[in-house]
Amino acid sequence: xxxxxxxxxxxxxxxxxxxxxxxxxxxxxxxxxxxxxxxxxxxxxxxxxxxxxxxxxxxxxxxxxxxxxxxxxxxxxxxxxxxxxxxxxxxxxxxxxxxxxxxxxxxxxxxxxxxxxxxxxxxxxxxxxxxxxxxxxxxxxxxxxxxxxxxxxxxxxxxxxxxxxxxxxxx
Numbered sequence: 001x002x003x004x005x006x007x008x009x010x011x012x013x014x015x016x017x018x019x020x021x022x023x024x025x026x027x028x029x030x031x032x033x034x035x036x037x038x039x040x041x042x043x044x045x046x047x048x049x050x051x052x053x054x055x056x057x058x059x060x061x062x063x064x065x066x067x068x069x070x071x072x073x074x075x076x077x078x079x080x081x082x083x084x085x086x087x088x089x090x091x092x093x094x095x096x097x098x099x100x101x102x103x104x105x106x107x108x109x110x111x112x113x114x115x116x117x118x119x120x121x122x123x124x125x126x127x128x129x130x131x132x133x134x135x136x137x138x139x140x141x142x143x144x145x146x147x148x149x150x151x152x153x154x155x156x157x158x159x160x161x162x163x164x165x166x167x168x169x170x171x
Contacts, residue, residue, distance in 0.1 A: 046082035062095035087159035105144040
């Protein structure tokens with residue numbers, strides 16, 4: 001004698017609702033992973049330590065010397081590489097030694113360097129950049145459209161590669 005098994009209401013709900021949600025979650029997770037691991041991605045944990053940031057800033061005689069931990073912490077909080085921020089800081093204003101227009105292409109001084117870093121990370125994380133899917137240094141720099149775009153992009157890329165290889169070098 002054969003018995004038929006019927007699915008109860010909860011089991012049907014799990015199949016009808018749970019399976020599509022699981023597929024959506026897996027897709028979103030995969031897309032997030034791709035954004036974090038794409039070549040040139042600025043997303044993820046910092047590629048440079050707070051101590052390296054301080055070394056770079058202090059060797060450059062930056063007015064932001066000894067603020068490496070603050071820059072690092074902001075990057076960590078927003079999951080944006082502090083190495084990218086430091087490279088933008090280098091090219092945009094020579095680590096705060098040159099005046100610059102307030103824009104994402106330059107970390108300009110506000111009330112404090114901590115406030116300046118926060119404002120810059122907020123802008124990069126916002127809807128014009130990372131929030132709209134721009135997650136690589138190349139895509140962000142293209143959107144920034146700085147006046148010296150080729151040199152700007154080359155300096156940022158070179159700085160990031162240098163620091164990622166644990167070689168702190170000033171140009």
